[in-house]
Amino acid sequence: MTFHWHVVWDNLDRFATGAVLTVELTVLTMALSIPGGLLLAFLRLSPFGPVRVATTAFVELFRSTPLILQIYWVYYVLPTFTEIQFPAFETAIIGLVCNVSSYNSETFRAGIVSIRTGQWNAGLAVGMTKAQVMGRIVLPQAAMRVLPALATTWVSLFKDTSLVSVINVEELSYQSLKIRTETFTILEVLTAMATIYWLMGYPQAKLVDWVHRRYKAAE
Amino acid sequence: MSAPLVSPPFLRVGAEAAPILTFEKVSKRYGNLLALSEVSFQINRGEVVCLIGPSGSGKSTLLRCANALEMLDGGRVTFEGADVHGAGDARRVRQRMGMVFQNFELFPHLTVLRNITIGPTTVLRLDTAAADARARALLHKVGLSDKVGQHPAALSGGQQQRVAIARALAMEPALMLFDEPTSALDPETIGEVLSVMKALADEGMTMVVVTHEMDFAKRVADWIVVFDQGRVIEQGPPKQIFEAPTVPRTREFLSHLGWHGESIAEISAGE
Numbered sequence: 001m002t003f004h005w006h007v008v009w010d011n012l013d014r015f016a017t018g019a020v021l022t023v024e025l026t027v028l029t030m031a032l033s034i035p036g037g038l039l040l041a042f043l044r045l046s047p048f049g050p051v052r053v054a055t056t057a058f059v060e061l062f063r064s065t066p067l068i069l070q071i072y073w074v075y076y077v078l079p080t081f082t083e084i085q086f087p088a089f090e091t092a093i094i095g096l097v098c099n100v101s102s103y104n105s106e107t108f109r110a111g112i113v114s115i116r117t118g119q120w121n122a123g124l125a126v127g128m129t130k131a132q133v134m135g136r137i138v139l140p141q142a143a144m145r146v147l148p149a150l151a152t153t154w155v156s157l158f159k160d161t162s163l164v165s166v167i168n169v170e171e172l173s174y175q176s177l178k179i180r181t182e183t184f185t186i187l188e189v190l191t192a193m194a195t196i197y198w199l200m201g202y203p204q205a206k207l208v209d210w211v212h213r214r215y216k217a218a219e
Numbered sequence: 220m221s222a223p224l225v226s227p228p229f230l231r232v233g234a235e236a237a238p239i240l241t242f243e244k245v246s247k248r249y250g251n252l253l254a255l256s257e258v259s260f261q262i263n264r265g266e267v268v269c270l271i272g273p274s275g276s277g278k279s280t281l282l283r284c285a286n287a288l289e290m291l292d293g294g295r296v297t298f299e300g301a302d303v304h305g306a307g308d309a310r311r312v313r314q315r316m317g318m319v320f321q322n323f324e325l326f327p328h329l330t331v332l333r334n335i336t337i338g339p340t341t342v343l344r345l346d347t348a349a350a351d352a353r354a355r356a357l358l359h360k361v362g363l364s365d366k367v368g369q370h371p372a373a374l375s376g377g378q379q380q381r382v383a384i385a386r387a388l389a390m391e392p393a394l395m396l397f398d399e400p401t402s403a404l405d406p407e408t409i410g411e412v413l414s415v416m417k418a419l420a421d422e423g424m425t426m427v428v429v430t431h432e433m434d435f436a437k438r439v440a441d442w443i444v445v446f447d448q449g450r451v452i453e454q455g456p457p458k459q460i461f462e463a464p465t466v467p468r469t470r471e472f473l474s475h476l477g478w479h480g481e482s483i484a485e486i487s488a489g490e
Contacts, residue, residue, distance in 0.1 A: 121288050122324035126338035126390055127314035136337065140328045 007185045008192040011175075018175030019196055025161040025171060029096040030154055036097055037104025044109055055105075062102035068163045071095040075167045092164035100157055107149040111142035147215045151208040158201060172196060239264045239299060239394055239425055240285060246293035247280055247449075254280045256449045257294065262394070262442075267426045269436040271460075272446030273472060278429040279321075281446075282398050285427065286316045299393065314342055317387030321399040323379040325371040325386070331358070332367045335386045343390065350389070357385035361415050377408025381415055388419075395419070397428040433478055437461050445469050 008015070043055040062070065074095040079085040086094065115138045123133035165174035176193035180186055240262040247255040255277045262268045270278040283289040284296055287309035296303040303312050325334050335354035339345040345353070358364050361381040363374075371379050380400055387395060397416065401409040413435050420426055420439050430436055436443060436457065443460040445453040445468075453466040461478065464470045 118320060118322055118324040119326070121283070121318075122320060122326070124288060125286060125313055125316075125318040126386070127310050127342040128338070129310065132341050136341065137326055141326075144328070 003188060004183070004185045005188055007179065007183045007188050011179045011183075014175045014179060015172065015192065015196060018170060018172035019200065021169070021171040022158070022161050022173075023200070025092060025096065025164065025169070026154070026158045028093060029100055029157055029161070032093070032097045033100035033104050034150075036101030037108050040101055040105030041108035041112060044105060045112065059102040059105055062099050063106070067095070067099050067160055068166060070099055071164055071167055074098075088164075088167050088169045091167060092161075092169045096157070096161065096164070099160075100153060103153055104150065107146045107153065108142070110149075111146035112138060114145055115141050144215055148208070148212040151211045155201065155204050155208055158204060159197070162197075237264050238262065238297075240427070241297045242281065242285075242294070243297070244294035245281065245284055245291055245296060247277075247284060247289060248292050253449050255284070258446075258449075258451050259294075260442075260444050260451060260454055262425060262427055264393075264425055265423050266441040267420045267428065267439050268442045268444060269440040270427065270429045270444050270446060271431070271433070271436060271472075272452075273475075276446040277449040278446050279398050282318075282396050282427065282429055285396055286313050286318060310342075314390055315393045317384075317390060317392035317395040319380070319383050319387055319395065319397045319400050321402050323371070323376070323383045323403070325379055325383055327371050329370070330367070331363070331369050331371065331374070331382050334371065334382060335389045338386065338390050353389055354385070357388050358382075360388075361385050362411075375408055376404045377411045380404065380408075380412045384412075384415055384419075394425040394427070397426065397430070399429050399431065401430070401432055431476070433461070433473070433476055445472070447472070 040055055040059060043051050044059070046052055046055075071092065075088070075091045112134075119137055119141070120133055123137045124130070128136070161171055162173035165171060165177065168174065172193065176189055180189040183189070238261040242258050242260055244257040244259055245255055246253070246257055258277070258281060260268075270281065272278055280289060284291055285298070285303065287296075287303050291304055298312050298316065301308050301312065303309065325331075326337065329337065332351065332354050335357060336345075336347070336350035339350040339353060340347060355364070355367065358367060361384060363378055363381055363385070366374060366378065366382070371382065374382065384395075384400075400416070401412050404412065409432070413432060416426070416428070416435070417439055428436075428440070440457050443455060443457050444451055445460060445464075445466070447468050453460065453464060453469045455465075459465075460469065461473065464473065
C-alpha cells in the first residue's frame with residue numbers, strides 16, 4: 001500500500017483557508033449567540049404567558065431536532081416562505097446562531113434562577129429597579145456560574161461547524177472532502193483533517209477544563 | 220381609601236411620638252397558610268421596636284411587608300404618611316428604609332466599598348467620589364476601615380453583617396429594618412453586631428428589629444411586640460413584657476428561652 005502524503009502538503013493552503021473559515025464561523029456564531037441566548041432567557045422569564053410559551057417552543061424546537069436538519073431547512077425551506085435566499089455563509093450563521101442561542105438560553109436561565117432571592121431582595125431593598133438588580137447584581141454573578149457551561153458549548157460548536165459543509169460553506173470539512181474527491185486519497189486527507197481539528201480543538205478542550213476548575217465553586 | 224382601618228387605642232399617641240410606620244390589620248397568606256393575621260402596631264420616630272416570638276410566627280414576613288418586598292392580602296402599611304403598597308411608592312419607600320438580612324446578602328462579586336456605594340450611585344445618583352467618602356465614613360463607624368478593598372467572602376460573619384448595616388445606612392434612611400441580624404452568626408461575633416446596633420439606637424435611629432436576643436430587646440427596645448402564629452399576642456414596653464407579661468403564651472415563650480420574669484434591674488446589676 002502506497003501513501004500519497006504529498007497531497008496533504010500540496011493542498012495545505014486549502015486546508016488553511018478552510019480552518020480559518022471554521023474559526024470565523026465559531027467565533028461569529030458565539031458572539032451572536034451570547035446576546036441571542038440572553039434575549040431568549042429573558043423572554044422565557046417574562047411575566048407574560050404567551051411570550052414564555054412562544055419562546056419555549058422556539059428553544060425546544062432547536063434543541064430537539066438535528067442541527068444538520070436545521071441548516072438544510074434554513075437553506076432550502078425558509079426561502080420558499082420568505083422569498084429571500086441568503087448566501088451559504090449567512091445561512092450557516094443563521095442556523096448555527098438559532099441553535100446555539102437556544103442552548104445558551106437554557107444555560108443563562110439556569111444561571112439567573114440560581115441566584116438566590118435574598119440577593120434580589122437586597123438590591124430591591126436599597127431602592128434599585130428590577131432592571132438595575134438584574135444588570136448589576138444578578139447577571140454578573142450568574143455569568144461566573146455559567147462560564148463552564150458556555151465553554152463546553154463553545155467546543156461543541158467548534159466541531160459542529162463542520163455540518164455547514166452540506167450547504168457548501170467552504171470551511172475545513174468542505175475543503176477536506178473536496179480534496180478527497182479530487183485526489184482519491186481518502187486515508188491521507190481524512191487523517192490530515194482529523195489532525196487539524198484535533199490540533200485546534202484540543203487546546204480549547206484543555207482551556208475548558210481549566211475554566212471548569214477555576215469557576216466551579218465560585219460563589 | 221385613606222380613612223384609618225383601625226382607630227386608637229392601638230395607636231400610641233405621645234407628645235413627640237409621631238408614627239413613622241404603621242401596620243393596620245395586615246394580613247398575608249401563602250396558599251393555605253395564614254402567615255399574618257390582622258397585625259396592627261406602630262413605630263414612632265426615634266423608637267426601637269423589637270419583634271419577638273417563636274420561629275415561623277410571621278415576624279420576618281411582616282418586615283418584608285414593611286418595604287413592599289411582599290404584597291399584602293389585607294390591611295395597610297403606611298410609611299411617612301404614604302401607603303407602602305400604593306402604586307409607584309415602593310421604590311421611594313425603600314430608599315428611605317434600610318434593611319439588614321439574616322444572611323447578610325452582601326453582593327459577593329463586589330468589594331466591601333462597592334457593596335456600600337452601589338445604592339447611592341445607582342439609586343441616589345451620587346457621584347463616585349461622594350459615594351466613596353460616605354462609604355468610608357460608614358466603614359469607620361462600624362469599625363471596618365481596613366476592609367475597604369476586600370470581597371465579602373474574606374470577612375467573618377460579624378464583619379459581613381456590619382458591612383450590610385453600613386450598606387443600608389449609606390442610603391441615609393429614616394428607618395432601619397433588621398431581620399434576625401445575629402441569627403446566622405457565630406456566638407463570638409454576635410456582640411460586635413449588637414453593639415453597632417446599640418450605637419445606632421443611641422444616635423436616635425428609628426429601628427424595627429426582629430430578634431431572639433432578649434438581652435438586647437430588654438436593654439435597647441422602647442416597645443416590644445410579641446408574635447405567635449401570625450398574630451400579635453401582646454405588645455408593650457420591655458418592663459411589661461419581660462417582668463409582667465399579661466398573656467400566658469408570652470410567659471411560656473420567654474421561659475423557653477430561659478427567661479423567668481427576672482426584673483430588668485436584677486439582670487443589669489448581674490452583669
